Amino acid sequence: MADQPWGAVDKYLCDLLLEPDPSLDAALEASRASGLPEINVAPNQGKLLSLLVRSVGATSVLEIGTLGGYSTIWMARALPERGRLITLEAVPKHASVAQGNLERAGVAEQVEIRLGAALDSLKQLADEGVGPFDFIFIDADKENTRAYFEWSVKLARAGTLIFVDNLVRNGAIIEGDTTDSQVRAMREWMENVSDDKRVDVTGVQTVGSKGYDGFALAYVIDAG
Ligand code: SAH
Ligand code: DHB
Ligand code: MG
Secondary structure (H helix, E strand, O other): OOOOOHHHHHHHHHHHHOOOOHHHHHHHHHHHHOOOOOOOOOHHHHHHHHHHHHHOOOOEEEEEOOOOOHHHHHHHHOOOOOOEEEEEEOOHHHHHHHHHHHHHOOOOOOEEEEEOOHHHHHHHHHHHOOOOOOEEEEOOOHHHHHHHHHHHHHOOOOOOEEEEEOOOHHHHHHOOOOOOHHHHHHHHHHHHHOOOOOEEEEEEEEEEOOEEEEEEEEEEOOOO
C-alpha cells in the first residue's frame, strides 16, 4: 500500500482539520507501550464519530469494544457535561489501559467501562433498564455483529444512530465463499439487516491510514 496516496491524504486532512489533542496522542502512546493492537479508529474517523454524536445531540452513548479507549475519548469529548458513555470490553488489560487513558483525557467521570463479554454486559444493561442510547458504536469481535446489532436496536429509540465498524475488510465483504469467520458474520448481518424494517441503513467504503475498510450506519426507525 506504500504507493497509495491514502496515508498521506489522511495526514493532510488530519493536520488541517483536527485540533491537536495531547491526551488522544497520549492514549495511543500508552496503548502502544502496553502492547495493545493498533486497531483503534483513525483520527479522522474518530472525529466523524464525535460529529455524529454531536449531530444527534446525544447524551447517552454505548460503545461495544473499548480497546485503549481512543474512540471512547473522541465520543466522550462530544458529549455535553451531563452526557454519559458506557463502553464494553472483555479483556482486563485493555480496560485498565483505557481507564488510565480516560482519566488523562479528563473524561473518566462521564465514562463507565463494563468489563466482561459484551453479550453478557448487553443483557445486564437491558435487565437494568439502562438506555435508550442515542448513539451506539459497534466495534468488537465481528463474529457477534448480528447479536450486537440486535441488542443495540433493543437498547435504542427511534432516531438512534448505530455505527458498525469494519464492514469492508479490504474488499472481502463481497466474497460469498469466504472462510473468514469475521467476514462471514458481517455478510450474514448485512443480508439480515437489508430487509429489517426497524432500521434504515447505508454502507460506505473508506480508505486511509488504516487501509481499505468501511462502515455501516443505521438509523433506527422503530426500536420496538
Ligand atoms: N473501539 C476501539 C477499538 C476496539 S478493538 C477504538 O477504535 O479505539 C476491539 C475490542 O473489542 C478489543 O479491545 C477486544 O478486546 C474487544 N472485544 C473482543 N471481543 C469482545 C467481546 N466478546 N466482548 C467485549 N469486548 C470484546
Ligand atoms: C482491525 C481493525 C479494526 O478497526 C477493528 O475493530 C478490528 C480489527 C484490523 O485492522 O485488524
Ligand atoms: Mg474497528
